[in-house]
Amino acid sequence: MILSLSCTFFFRLLREQWIRAKYERKEFMCVERQEPYSAGYREGFLWKRGRDNGQYLSRKFILSEREGVLKYFNKHDAKEPKAIMKISSVNATFQPAKIGTAHGLQITYLKDNSTRNIFVYHEDGKEIVDWFNAIRAARFHYLQVAFPGSPNSELLPKVTRAYIKEGYMEKTGPKHTEVFKKRWFTMDERRLMYFKDPLDAYARGEVFIGCKQNNYTVLSGFPSTVQGSHWQFGITIVTPDRKFLFACETEEDQKDWIAAFEAVINRPMLPREYAVEAYFKHKP
Known part of the structure; x- marks a missing residue:
């Protein structure tokens, strides 16, 4: 039931942001207004759930396609990241029903070959969709480099995945x-x-x-x-x-x-x- 609710919300959220991009923000008409999903770098703040206490706190996230990593920092002025996630194992899926908050995103990656879950959200639906698309773009770039010559039809299903x-x-x-x-x-x-x-x-x-x-x-x-x-x-x-x-x-x-x-x-x-x-x- 939770899985079906998450999928329903996922498509509804993406459809809403697609409509707003076309008719409200005019991104399809003005190139300068288009979000640089494939720019290879994104930086911003998301509310992240604490591993031990369950409290959501604002954390700085950086996505670097060049470095092949997604990382976050416990303090806004911290020089060293709290965690570094390799794009090769990162997955992202919308989980509002599980997280219990609007625009909730579950990010997973492999740490010592075990799955690590990170739960984040943002009040703005556009912001969380932009992060989701940026992660997908970075994943797609990684797959193109890792599997040269493979057609896009084979790579696209591997970009991100819903749980079975x-x-x-x-x-x-x-x-x-x-x-x-x-x-x-x-x-x-x-x-x-x-x-x-x-x-x-x-x-x-x-x-x-x-x-x-x-x-x-x-x-x-x-x-x-x-x-x-x-x-x-x-x-x-x-x-x-x-x-x-x-x-x-x-x-x-x-x-x-x-x-x-x-x-x-x-x-x-x-x-x-x-x-x-x-x-x-x-x-x-």
């Missing part, structure tokens, strides 16, 4: 005797991440979902020996190393999650995804 599915499920531990705990799950490409809270900066854990050719399978229900779940609609993910057990609140949620897992498992793995799988297998 998000929502609550219950999970148990590797012994299948541990108490089932309610967690927020996010399916991002082949990474299934779970969080105690949807706005956590880091996942409590990540599960790699491979393909059926490599012995990954999704099953409806639990093994007969499993007990203790509060929610009754079970899902079993079979991997070459172990089984992961999840429980859904409703049968509809169960069917939706199984469909999402099947879509990923039935898709052949790309060469770069084998490297991700190898990391998960040797993860400390």
Whole structure:
């Protein structure tokens, strides 16, 4: 439900800013009024959610296509950034329902090969859309350099991406005797991440979902020996190393999650995804 609300808001926000750009700001008629989305550099202030206290504070952000990074600073006059995000792993998606504030944007990147979430917003819809478009432009430039000769039709879907599915499920531990705990799950490409809270900066854990050719399978229900779940609609993910057990609140949620897992498992793995799988297998 949250995913569909976010997608609806995303298209509504972009449509609104497109209409305003054309009829209100006259950007289509006057070149000098057009936003330099592909200029390769953007600097400004966004409200960022604190990792530990959840408080939103104004933070300075700089996007540099030349350096290939997006960075932010804890203090307006700080010389060194608090975090540096490589454009190669950055993703941005509108998440107003999850964040609970207008024009909310979720930015993710890989830090030590784990997903780091950053939640930001701006009061002005145009400003947050401009940041979103600037990130997309920087990502597109990176992909053109990283994959020379690839047609735009192949690169554009990789610029930014919506999550395959998000929502609550219950999970148990590797012994299948541990108490089932309610967690927020996010399916991002082949990474299934779970969080105690949807706005956590880091996942409590990540599960790699491979393909059926490599012995990954999704099953409806639990093994007969499993007990203790509060929610009754079970899902079993079979991997070459172990089984992961999840429980859904409703049968509809169960069917939706199984469909999402099947879509990923039935898709052949790309060469770069084998490297991700190898990391998960040797993860400390």
